[in-house]
Structures are given as C-alpha cells and as structure tokens.
Amino acid sequence: MSDTQIAREVDRSHMQVSDEIAIQITSMNKWFGSFHVLRDINLTVMRGERIVVCGPSGSGKSTLIRCINRLEEHQSGRIIVDGTELTSDLKNIDKVRSEVGMVFQHFNLFPHLTILENLTLAPIWVRKVPKREAEETAMYFLDKVKIPEQALKYPGQLSGGQQQRVAIARSLCMKPRIMLFDEPTSALDPEMIKEVLDTMIGLAEEGMTMICVTHEMGFAQAVANRVIFMDQGQIVEQNEPYEFFNNPKSERTKLFLSQILGH
Amino acid sequence: MSDTHSETVAYVRETMLPQATPPASEVGAIKWLRENLFSGVLNTILTLVGIAAVVWLVQAALPWFLHGVWNANSLPECRQIIAETWGEGAHGACWAVIRERWNQFLFGFYPSDLYWRPVLALALFFAAVAPVLFTELPRKLLWGSAFYPAVAYILLWGGSLWVPISVMAGFGVGWLGLVAARRTNLPLLGPLAAVLLPLIWWLFLAGPVAGMLEDIIPLGVEEVRSDKFGGFVLSLTIGIAAIVLSLPLGIVLALGRRSDMLLVKALSVGFIEFIRGVPLITLLFTASLLLNYFLPPGTNFDIILRVIIMVTLFAAAYIAEVIRGGLAALPRGQYEAADSLGLDYWKAMQLIVLPQALKISIPGIVSTFIGLFKDTTLVIFVGLLDPLKGITDAVRAAIEWKGVYWEPFIFVGAIFFVFNFGMSRYSMYLENKLKRDHR
Ligand SMILES: Nc1ncnc2c1ncn2[C@@H]1O[C@H](COP(=O)(O)OP(=O)(O)OP(=O)(O)O)[C@@H](O)[C@H]1O
Numbered sequence: 001m002s003d004t005q006i007a008r009e010v011d012r013s014h015m016q017v018s019d020e021i022a023i024q025i026t027s028m029n030k031w032f033g034s035f036h037v038l039r040d041i042n043l044t045v046m047r048g049e050r051i052v053v054c055g056p057s058g059s060g061k062s063t064l065i066r067c068i069n070r071l072e073e074h075q076s077g078r079i080i081v082d083g084t085e086l087t088s089d090l091k092n093i094d095k096v097r098s099e100v101g102m103v104f105q106h107f108n109l110f111p112h113l114t115i116l117e118n119l120t121l122a123p124i125w126v127r128k129v130p131k132r133e134a135e136e137t138a139m140y141f142l143d144k145v146k147i148p149e150q151a152l153k154y155p156g157q158l159s160g161g162q163q164q165r166v167a168i169a170r171s172l173c174m175k176p177r178i179m180l181f182d183e184p185t186s187a188l189d190p191e192m193i194k195e196v197l198d199t200m201i202g203l204a205e206e207g208m209t210m211i212c213v214t215h216e217m218g219f220a221q222a223v224a225n226r227v228i229f230m231d232q233g234q235i236v237e238q239n240e241p242y243e244f245f246n247n248p249k250s251e252r253t254k255l256f257l258s259q260i261l262g263h
Numbered sequence: 264m265s266d267t268h269s270e271t272v273a274y275v276r277e278t279m280l281p282q283a284t285p286p287a288s289e290v291g292a293i294k295w296l297r298e299n300l301f302s303g304v305l306n307t308i309l310t311l312v313g314i315a316a317v318v319w320l321v322q323a324a325l326p327w328f329l330h331g332v333w334n335a336n337s338l339p340e341c342r343q344i345i346a347e348t349w350g351e352g353a354h355g356a357c358w359a360v361i362r363e364r365w366n367q368f369l370f371g372f373y374p375s376d377l378y379w380r381p382v383l384a385l386a387l388f389f390a391a392v393a394p395v396l397f398t399e400l401p402r403k404l405l406w407g408s409a410f411y412p413a414v415a416y417i418l419l420w421g422g423s424l425w426v427p428i429s430v431m432a433g434f435g436v437g438w439l440g441l442v443a444a445r446r447t448n449l450p451l452l453g454p455l456a457a458v459l460l461p462l463i464w465w466l467f468l469a470g471p472v473a474g475m476l477e478d479i480i481p482l483g484v485e486e487v488r489s490d491k492f493g494g495f496v497l498s499l500t501i502g503i504a505a506i507v508l509s510l511p512l513g514i515v516l517a518l519g520r521r522s523d524m525l526l527v528k529a530l531s532v533g534f535i536e537f538i539r540g541v542p543l544i545t546l547l548f549t550a551s552l553l554l555n556y557f558l559p560p561g562t563n564f565d566i567i568l569r570v571i572i573m574v575t576l577f578a579a580a581y582i583a584e585v586i587r588g589g590l591a592a593l594p595r596g597q598y599e600a601a602d603s604l605g606l607d608y609w610k611a612m613q614l615i616v617l618p619q620a621l622k623i624s625i626p627g628i629v630s631t632f633i634g635l636f637k638d639t640t641l642v643i644f645v646g647l648l649d650p651l652k653g654i655t656d657a658v659r660a661a662i663e664w665k666g667v668y669w670e671p672f673i674f675v676g677a678i679f680f681v682f683n684f685g686m687s688r689y690s691m692y693l694e695n696k697l698k699r700d701h702r
C-alpha cells in the first residue's frame with residue numbers, strides 16, 4: 001500500500017450521488033470448487049458513487065468486482081447491474097459487459113493492434129459505430145488521457161503508465177455507465193502511478209460511477225465517497241473515507257490499517 | 264607548485280582527433296574468421312573437419328555433375344558419350360533423361376496440348392493467395408480468391424462448367440438458409456441451416472442440377488480424367504488443396520478441443536488423437552478402398568478428391584495441435600479483456616485470440632505444410648503417379664532409360680526444395696513482419 005500524494009485540488013462539483021441504483025448485489029455467494037471465496041455479499045451502489053475496495057491479499061476483492069461483469073460466475077444470490085440481472089443468459093451478459101468498463105492490473109491491451117485499433121475495436125464490432133466516428137471518439141479519449149500522439153504506436157512501445165491510460169481510454173470508448181478498476185496502479189512505478197491516478201480522478205470529477213480495488217489511500221481520501229474493507233470473502237466494514245481511515249470500528253480493519261500504514 | 268598543479272587539472276582540447284580506422288585484427292574478414300571459425304581449439308578442429316568434409320564431397324560429386332550429358336537419346340548413349348569425352352571409367356550424370364522426359368515429371372500423362380491449363384491454374388493460384396498472404400493488397404481482391412477453387416477445378420479437370428458452378432452454388436444455398444433462419448429468431452436454426460442445407464445440396468441436388476443445366480445449355484471444356492494426372496501436377500493439386508483446406512479445419516478443431524461444450528470437445532479430441540495415431544498410408548488406403556463403402560451406392564467419387572480429403576484430415580489434426588499450443592500461450596488477460604469489452608465468443612476469437620495465436624503458431628503451421636507437401640508422394644501407394652517414384656518408375660520402364668537412377672531424384676528433389684524453401688522464406692517474412700507489432 002502506498003500513499004501517493006494527490007497533487008491537485010479535486011473538483012467535487014459534479015460528484016453527486018443520485019438516488020438511482022447502479023448495481024445491486026444481494027446475498028451473493030461464490031465458490032471456487034469447495035472454497036467459499038465470497039460469502040453473503042450485500043452491496044448497493046448508487047449512480048455517481050466512487051467506491052474503493054481494500055483488504056488483505058486473497059480476501060476476494062478481485063473476485064467480487066469480476067462478478068459484476070461476469071468474468072466470474074456467482075453461484076447464489078442476485079447481481080443486478082443497471083437493471084439487468086446477471087444470469088447464464090448470454091444476451092444479458094453481453095449487454096452488461098458493454099455497459100461496464102473494466103481496467104485490469106496488467107492493462108491487457110491487445111498487443112497485435114495499434115493503440116487506435118485497440119480503442120476502436122469494441123465500438124466498431126459491438127456497438128456497430130461507423131469506423132470514422134469510432135476513430136474520432138478514440139482520439140477524443142486519447143486526448144483526455146493525454147497521449148493523443150501515441151495513437152499509431154503498438155502497446156509494446158508505450159510505458160506502463162501510458163499503457164494503463166490507454167486501457168482506461170479503451171473502456172471509455174464504449175461509453176460505459178460504470179467503471180471497474182482492479183488494482184490499476186499496482187504494476188506501475190511510483191511516477192507512473194500518479195499519471196494514472198490523475199486520469200482516474202478526472203473521471204470521478206465527471207461523475208462516473210466507479211468501483212476501485214486499490215491500495216492508494218491518497219486516492220481513496222480524495223475521491224471515494226465510500227471505502228469497503230473485505231476480509232475472508234466478506235464485507236467487514238464500510239464507511240466514508242475520513243471515518244474509515246481515522247476511526248475504524250472493527251478489529252480486523254484496525255489491524256489491516258496498522259499494517260498498511262506501517263504504524 | 265600551485266601553478267603546475269592547476270595546469271594539470273584544467274585542460275582544454277584544442278585540436279580534435281580525426282576518426283581512426285581500427286587495427287586490422289578488428290575488421291573485415293580477418294576478424295570474422297577469428298571470431299567465427301578459429302575462436303578456440305575445439306572450434307578450429309571443427310572448422311578443419313568441416314572443410315575436409317566439404318572438399319571430399321565436392322571432389323566425389325563434382326566430376327559427376329561436370330561430366331553431365333544433356334544431349335542423348337538413351338542411357339547407353341549417355342554412357343558412351345561420357346566414356347568418349349572423359350575416358351573409360353569416368354562417371355557422369357545423364358541429364359538427357361530430364362531433357363527428354365521433363366514433361367512427364369511435371370505433368371504426368373496430362374494431354375500435352377492442354378499443358379497450359381495446369382500452368383494457368385498454378386499462376387492463378389499465386390494471384391489468388393496474394394491478397395490472403397500480403398495484407399497490404401486491397402481487401403476487395405479476396406472476392407476473386409473465393410472463386411478460385413471453381414476456376415482451378417475447371418482448368419484441371421475440365422468437363423462441364425456447370426459442375427463447379429453448381430458446387431459453388433451450395434455456399435449460396437447455405438447463405439440463403441442462414442438469412443432465412445435469422446428471420447425466425449430461433450438461435451440455433453441459423454448455423455444448422457447454414458451447414459445442413461449445403462450438405463443436402465451437394466449430396467443429392469448439385470449433380471442432377473448440373474446435369475440438367477448441361478443438357479439445356481451445354482457449356483464445357485475438354486475433360487481430363489484423374490488417371491491422367493501425375494508428377495507435380497498431381498503433387499501440387501493434392502498439396503495445395505489440402506493446405507488450403509486443412510488450415511481452417513485445424514483452427515476449428517483447435518477451438519473445439521478447448522471448448523467448454525463437452526460433446527464438441529470430445530469429438531475434437533477423439534478426431535485429433537485418432538488421426539494422429541494412424542499412419543497417413545493407412546488413411547490413403549482407406550481413401551482408395553473403404554470410402555466407397557460408406558458413400559451412397561452409385562456415387563463415383565474421384566480418387567484424387569478422396570486422397571485430398573484424407574491428406575486434409577491428416578494435416579488438420581497436426582495443425583490443430585500446433586494452434587492449440589498458440590492458444591495456450593496467450594495470457595488469460597487477453598480473453599478477459601475481450602470479454603469485458605462485450606465481444607462475443609466468435610468475435611473475440613476472430614479479432615483478438617486467433618490473430619495472436621496463429622502468429623505464435625506460424626513456424627509449426629508451415630512445418631506441417633511442408634511435411635504435407637512432401638507426403639503427397641505417398642499417393643504412389645494407392646496407384647497414383649507421384650513425381651518421385653511413380654513417374655520415375657514409369658520413365659525407367661522405357662527401354663532407353665532403364666538403369667537411370669540419381670538424375671530423376673535430384674531433379675524432383677530440387678523442385679520440391681524450391682517450393683518448400685519458398686514456404687519457409689514466406690513464414691520468416693511473416694514472422695518478421697508481425698514481430699514489430701509486439702516488441
Ligand atoms: N480461478 C480461481 N480458481 C480457484 N481459486 C481462485 C481463483 N481465483 C482466485 N482464487 C482464490 O480466491 C481467493 C480470492 O482471490 P482474489 O483474487 O479475489 O483475491 P484479492 O482480494 O483480489 O487478492 P489480491 O489483493 O492478492 O489481488 C484467493 O484465495 C485465490 O487464491
């Protein structure tokens with residue numbers, strides 16, 4: 001866990017939590033074989049919320065957010081994303097996936113395509129957007145993540161931080177209503193962490209609904225409106241960031257925070 | 264004291280040195296020799312042994328090549344000329360056999376006034392694959408490539424034009440079925456119609472329809488039957504058809520083997536393991552003998568077509584395994600990224616997974632193709648005249664060339680080498696071209 005300084009003032013004027021439900025998870029359980037990874041998860045995310053999920057390694061954070069776009073399948077309980085329930089119905093799954101953007105720890109850009117092709121691929125093939133229009137959108141978002149000049153390069157030619165920003169832009173090109181981040185900065189060097197966090201803050205400022213698995217506390221404090229602590233497949237504690245960090249309630253949370261803050 | 268001291272520390276260069284050439288031991292041939300051939304005791308010994316081996320080989324073979332005779336009408340005449348020119352006991356190649364019979368090595372017993380047809384078919388083949396092999400060419404050309412099989416068929420076998428047209432129409436039938444099934448909104452009907460309708464068409468309707476059309480409007484070119492095929496016309500026909508067909512089949516099998524659907528997976532694994540476990544010759548015998556029992560009585564299925572099917576199945580099993588290796592080498596993150604963007608299975612495969620997996624598999628795929636092309640000589644076992652043994656034996660059966668041995672093999676081997684080396688170079692070109700994407 002690190003505490004990268006958030007250099008700039010965060011503009012909170014558009015960060016409004018609406019009373020419309022974006023994601024609703026009720027009594028959800030998941031097993032890997034006989035291993036009970038997620039236990040009775042209940043979580044409601046409103047539109048416009050910025051949620052940071054933290055917890056010790058192996059606590060099920062990744063699995064939880066991967067259930068939200070069905071990269072992992074849950075075995076009981078319900079997950080409703082944007083009004084669509086995730087079941088084995090492939091149509092629903094594809095619908096949810098095209099509404100929910102995901103950013104991975106290891107970027108997962110497509111190495112055989114240029115940056116521009118990485119960005120236009122899903123809009124063209126999933127959304128059936130005309131190529132010209134998809135390219136314009138792609139350039140708009142590349143501009144937004146501040147690397148328009150890299151459009152014609154291949155992912156292998158970019159730095160880690162640049163690749164991760166491309167990955168974020170790639171998700172944004174699908175105009176998602178919800179963004180999921182799974183430790184987007186933990187494969188990066190410190191100076192690159194900042195540029196990626198900056199991009200994410202920008203997104204939050206525009207009112208994007210976000211769920212972020214991250215150990216960047218500076219980020220959590222600057223943008224999150226809720227921090228969720230997970231341990232052994234359960235949500236142990238959730239609170240708004242200031243209270244969470246300064247006044248944790250459960251013993252596990254205290255122990256976890258003391259370990260990561262190095263007190 | 265202090266003055267001299269300050270002088271040794273502060274220093275300004277007033278004249279720049281010109282660039283000097285490196286010492287002789289560091290440049291050109293001498294450096295190369297030292298580094299590559301004589302860098303150590305063992306290396307030096309190996310170099311000397313190697314040179315000795317090359318010298319010995321050349322000494323043994325060179326006179327034979329140099330004494331070669333091109334103008335003669337029989338082997339005894341060759342021998343006589345060699346003996347007269349180079350003295351009694353001299354050895355020499357009798358290339359005259361090639362000069363006299365080259366057309367049989369290349370065309371088998373194909374009618375000589377129709378040689379232009381297989382030649383044109385081969386030339387058109389290169390034109391048809393160019394847009395597939397070189398992505399710089401306009402994509403529209405691929406439509407031309409799609410019709411190549413029909414054109415090649417009519418050029419090679421001739422006969423009624425309606426036959427290939429009615430066979431190609433099968434694809435149209437499948438497409439119409441797919442479009443019609445889409446209307447009904449039943450999910451599985453589309454693929455089912457796209458597969459079943461063409462099969463029904465080909466098995467029961469294509470023949471009669473072609474016959475009918477031929478009766479109404481006779482349209483055709485001189486027919487050449489399969490038993491006239493031989494030599495490289497035969498090898499290339501089988502080799503190219505099997506190469507072109509086995510790649511898509513291999514891809515489907517590789518995907519099938521990794522499928523979540525149990526039946527699809529079991530069928531793919533069973534097929535691959537069975538085909539790989541059986542020698543090709545067994546499959547060829549099956550093609551020549553057994554296949555007729557399985558087909559509806561009365562269908563006279565061409566032997567070359569049967570062999571093409573068997574060689575295709577054989578190569579496809581190997582290609583499937585090569586591609587499976589490529590699929591396994593792709594990080595899971597690529598699949599997940601594709602999924603998370605909402606691409607369905609087929610689009611993810613087509614756009615993300617296969618381009619990368621195939622790229623990794625290029626060397627293995629090309630090796631399989633080269634092996635396949637050389638294996639076409641095995642058709643001798645089902646009575647077809649392959650260039651290596653079939654034609655060579657036929658040539659040697661003639662009284663004037665009885666006893667000629669090395670020359671046909673060298674000639675045939677050289678032609679195989681040219682084709683295979685070409686494939687190998689293309690694979691290297693492709694690997695290099697695609698490498699830059701990845702770095
Ligand atoms: N595909 C899988 N099959 C079996 N077990 C798995 C699988 N994926 C994860 N697990 C297990 O599930 C548990 C939770 O994994 P998860 O990746 O969600 O943890 P995490 O909280 O994201 O940890 P980290 O901080 O290390 O990323 C771990 O014990 C892990 O070993």
Ligand SMILES: [Mg+2]
Binds near residue numbers: 062183
């Ligand atoms: Mg994780």
